[in-house]
Amino acid sequence: MTNEVGEKLQIFAQMSHIRLCQLxxxxxxxxxxxxxxxxxxxxxVAVGKSNSEISSILGISENSIDTYMRxxxxxxxxxxxxxxxxxxxxxDIVRT
Numbered sequence: 001m002t003n004e005v006g007e008k009l010q011i012f013a014q015m016s017h018i019r020l021c022q023l024x025x026x027x028x029x030x031x032x033x034x035x036x037x038x039x040x041x042x043x044x045v046a047v048g049k050s051n052s053e054i055s056s057i058l059g060i061s062e063n064s065i066d067t068y069m070r071x072x073x074x075x076x077x078x079x080x081x082x083x084x085x086x087x088x089x090x091x092d093i094v095r096t
Contacts, residue, residue: 014082014086017086017087017090018086018089018090020090022090030075030076030077030091031075032075033075033093034072034075034076034088034093035068035071037058037068038068038069038071038072038075039088039093039094040058041054041058041065041068041069041072042069042072042084042085042088042093042094043088043094043095043096044057044058045069045081045084045085046085046088046089046094046096047096051065051066051069069081069084072084072088076088
């Protein structure tokens with residue numbers, strides 16, 4: 001599979017997940033809500049900001065950003081930044 005096809009499949013999967021979450025919101029509720037800071041950071045991730053950029057914007061260390069992201073991953077039951085952003089947007093936890 002070429003990289004281009006893989007990227008298109010990933011986009012399709014993310015779009016499908018967003019639509020599924022919209023149609024069945026009660027299936028994707030999270031047990032523990034994101035904190036205000038976690039929501040801020042995931043929102044910045046969703047618009048493409050790096051940890052370094054988010055650190056400068058919020059005036060906290062990159063280590064703190066990383067810690068908040070790891071907590072958000074656990075709460076959202078995801079393993080990467082993109083999935084966290086997609087899930088948070090699809091659940092209307094953050095808006096871009």
